[in-house]
Amino acid sequence: MDIESVSKEHSYLRIKKKFPTVWCSGCGIGAVMAAIIRSVDELQINKNNVALVSGIGCSSRIPIYVDFNTLHTTHGRAIPFATGIKMVRPDMKVIVVSGDGDALAIGGNHFIHACRRNIDITFVLINNHIYGMTGGQASPTTPQGKISHTTPYGSIDPPFDAVEIASAAGASYVARASNYHIVQASKYITKALDHRGMSVVEVVSNCPTLFGRLNKMKSPVDQLKWQKDFAIPMAKWEKMTREERSQAKIEGHFAIGEFVTDMSRPEYTDLYEQLKQKIREEGNNGK
Amino acid sequence: MPNEKPKGTPAFMQGNEACVDAAIAAGCRFFAGYPITPSTEVAEGCAEKLPLVGGSFIQMEDEIASIAAIIGGSLAGAKSMTATSGPGFSLMQENLGFAYMTEVPIVIVNVMRGGPSTGLPTRLSQSDVMQARFGTHGDYTAIAFAPSSVQDIYDLTIHAFNCAETYHTPVVLLLDEMLGHMREKLYISDESEIVIKGRNYPEVPPEFFKPFAITPNMISEFVPFGEGYRYNVTGLTHDEEGFPTGKSNEIAAKLRKLRKKIHIHRKDIMRWDEEFMEDARYVVVSYGTAARAASSAVRRARSEGIRVGLLNLKTLWPFPGYRINQIAESVKGMIVAELNMGQMIREVDRYVMGKCKVEGVLRYDGDALEPWEIYEKITELRSKVRGK
Numbered sequence: 001m002d003i004e005s006v007s008k009e010h011s012y013l014r015i016k017k018k019f020p021t022v023w024c025s026g027c028g029i030g031a032v033m034a035a036i037i038r039s040v041d042e043l044q045i046n047k048n049n050v051a052l053v054s055g056i057g058c059s060s061r062i063p064i065y066v067d068f069n070t071l072h073t074t075h076g077r078a079i080p081f082a083t084g085i086k087m088v089r090p091d092m093k094v095i096v097v098s099g100d101g102d103a104l105a106i107g108g109n110h111f112i113h114a115c116r117r118n119i120d121i122t123f124v125l126i127n128n129h130i131y132g133m134t135g136g137q138a139s140p141t142t143p144q145g146k147i148s149h150t151t152p153y154g155s156i157d158p159p160f161d162a163v164e165i166a167s168a169a170g171a172s173y174v175a176r177a178s179n180y181h182i183v184q185a186s187k188y189i190t191k192a193l194d195h196r197g198m199s200v201v202e203v204v205s206n207c208p209t210l211f212g213r214l215n216k217m218k219s220p221v222d223q224l225k226w227q228k229d230f231a232i233p234m235a236k237w238e239k240m241t242r243e244e245r246s247q248a249k250i251e252g253h254f255a256i257g258e259f260v261t262d263m264s265r266p267e268y269t270d271l272y273e274q275l276k277q278k279i280r281e282e283g284n285n286g287k
Numbered sequence: 288m289p290n291e292k293p294k295g296t297p298a299f300m301q302g303n304e305a306c307v308d309a310a311i312a313a314g315c316r317f318f319a320g321y322p323i324t325p326s327t328e329v330a331e332g333c334a335e336k337l338p339l340v341g342g343s344f345i346q347m348e349d350e351i352a353s354i355a356a357i358i359g360g361s362l363a364g365a366k367s368m369t370a371t372s373g374p375g376f377s378l379m380q381e382n383l384g385f386a387y388m389t390e391v392p393i394v395i396v397n398v399m400r401g402g403p404s405t406g407l408p409t410r411l412s413q414s415d416v417m418q419a420r421f422g423t424h425g426d427y428t429a430i431a432f433a434p435s436s437v438q439d440i441y442d443l444t445i446h447a448f449n450c451a452e453t454y455h456t457p458v459v460l461l462l463d464e465m466l467g468h469m470r471e472k473l474y475i476s477d478e479s480e481i482v483i484k485g486r487n488y489p490e491v492p493p494e495f496f497k498p499f500a501i502t503p504n505m506i507s508e509f510v511p512f513g514e515g516y517r518y519n520v521t522g523l524t525h526d527e528e529g530f531p532t533g534k535s536n537e538i539a540a541k542l543r544k545l546r547k548k549i550h551i552h553r554k555d556i557m558r559w560d561e562e563f564m565e566d567a568r569y570v571v572v573s574y575g576t577a578a579r580a581a582s583s584a585v586r587r588a589r590s591e592g593i594r595v596g597l598l599n600l601k602t603l604w605p606f607p608g609y610r611i612n613q614i615a616e617s618v619k620g621m622i623v624a625e626l627n628m629g630q631m632i633r634e635v636d637r638y639v640m641g642k643c644k645v646e647g648v649l650r651y652d653g654d655a656l657e658p659w660e661i662y663e664k665i666t667e668l669r670s671k672v673r674g675k
Binding site: 074080082109272276279 | 317319338343345347349351352353355358359360361362363364365367381385512513514518519520522523530531
């Protein structure tokens with residue numbers, strides 16, 4: 001990365017206020033934060049017009065470091081907070097960053113309902129397969145057989161597939177990449193920010209301190225290699241049978257690419273504005 | 288006071304409806320909620336009326352999402368409200384604390400029903416008054432009002448918004464099933480006569496803006512998201528700029544600020560009604576629907592020459608303890624009438640400090656207190672005190 005792009009990203013950071021970050025060395029979250037910044041910069045979105053909302057967890061610390069309108073909320077609830085902002089200010093660019101535990105366990109229902117509404121929120125899910133902030137417990141995306149501090153003998157829980165949930169629930173843009181495929185992740189985040197509707201970008205990420213250390217991937221490089229080896233490109237994924245896919249998922253494989261790009265679904269706040277317009281013109285007849 | 292000539296246009300409406308109209312008159316432009324008996328008419332009213340005045344309504348997936356959404360909406364600049372009942376109020380407690388910590392103005396209406404648990408969805412109680420005070424975790428200083436008529440609901444809803452917006456804090460309005468569903472006459476003031484308060488917007492440019500500054504009156508400046516003042520909001524204990532802090536002095540200063548902000552303005556927040564207090568030897572302390580029965584009982588006792596007064600609290604939190612303490616100096620006994628197993632009576636007792644007798648008339652079977660129950664308690668207490 002050249003000097004110019006480093007300084008460009010720095011101009012979006014609260015360098016003098018809250019650095020260094022809480023993240024461990026080798027953590028994947030910082031790269032995703034930089035990807036979000038690059039996307040905002042690429043699209044020339046005014047900082048004043050961006051609300052960055054998060055819940056609780058390692059990835060939810062992102063808003064503290066970035067110079068937007070930032071809101072660090074309660075565990076799992078980033079989406080409803082963001083929904084409130086979007087309802088009142090439909091013109092604002094609302095981004096939610098969330099971890100796998102935050103988004104899919106405690107916040108799972110909010111995630112589903114935001115997808116159902118197709119409200120214009122860009123949702124970046126940083127999936128490192130573990131609860132990092134609390135010290136390494138199993139999350140809803142921990143692959144079966146993997147070790148965490150609450151699954152010391154290997155997890156028996158089948159993992160969630162956030163991309164499938166988002167697609168089924170109605171999100172109109174859904175994509176997945178990983179920290180290894182960070183350029184691709186950047187590209188998807190840019191497309192998500194440019195999309196009007198609920199957009200979900202999952203970035204499979206690395207937690208060397210906990211998930212890696214407990215699962216025989218001691219260095220961050222080992223985990224990046226794991227992402228490289230376990231990622232299945234879209235073209236190959238589409239050719240696999242249903243059984244092959246579910247077996248691959250249980251083993252920790254994940255498909256990368258764009259799963260949903262639906263421009264036809266109306267966005268929620270647009271629909272509400274139309275409704276307001278209509279009833280005001282009709283003067284609330286009959287009520 | 289009850290004998291003043293009422294101002295405004297007469298109207299006849301349900302308590303929950305009055306709450307909606309008052310909220311809109313107070314400037315509420317965003318409501319997020321989830322259906323729950325007996326509060327649902329508030330959500331229904333907002334769904335119908337808010338879009339007509341340029342506001343927004345959204346039905347969320349649960350009560351946790353509802354309060355989260357109104358905090359977001361308030362941060363984006365809209366006066367915001369939600370309405371619920373006991374079980375939903377329990378679910379809201381975590382984010383209630385979040386709004387308090389992050390100093391975001393919101394109004395939460397709790398139309399109380401019987402509890403614990405699912406309890407009595409269609410029957411009344413006043414058993415959430417302590418939950419409104421201590422429900423969220425951590426040291427918390429609450430503002431909560433308890434209206435006792437549809438007129439009160441209208442007036443106190445506006446006052447609740449004014450307090451939330453002035454002090455940048457959550458305010459709880461405690462209605463109950465009977466009050467929410469009853470229809471009664473009220474007078475609605477002209478728009479020009481309603482006092483509406485707003486937030487304390489900054490005079491400084493963004494680079495000097497401290498969203499959580501500790502000021503002499505403890506009220507910081509507020510600016511909505513998207514106005515060019517990019518700042519951080521976090522439920523973590525934070526410094527004056529809104530960034531998480533671990534420094535003991537900053538932690539203590541923040542918590543003191545939150546408490547003092549309400550404490551030093553308590554006289555502007557508190558409202559209560561007194562009847563027949565001038566020469567009272569006994570006083571009935573009550574609030575909400577129970578105060579209606581208490582008023583009737585006091586009038587009957589007065590007609591029989593018993594010198595008894597009524598204190599209708601209206602403001603439960605901050606508790607008007609100093610007034611209770613003053614009254615305790617001059618009376619022989621206090622009766623606390625409430626629809627629970629004895630919640631506010633403890634607070635009354637705490638401020639009486641043994642200066643007079645304190646006894647409760649408590650009902651917790653889902654029915655309203657009857658005036659005769661309170662009347663009998665008055666005569667019973669009188670004979671006890673006289674018998675000494």
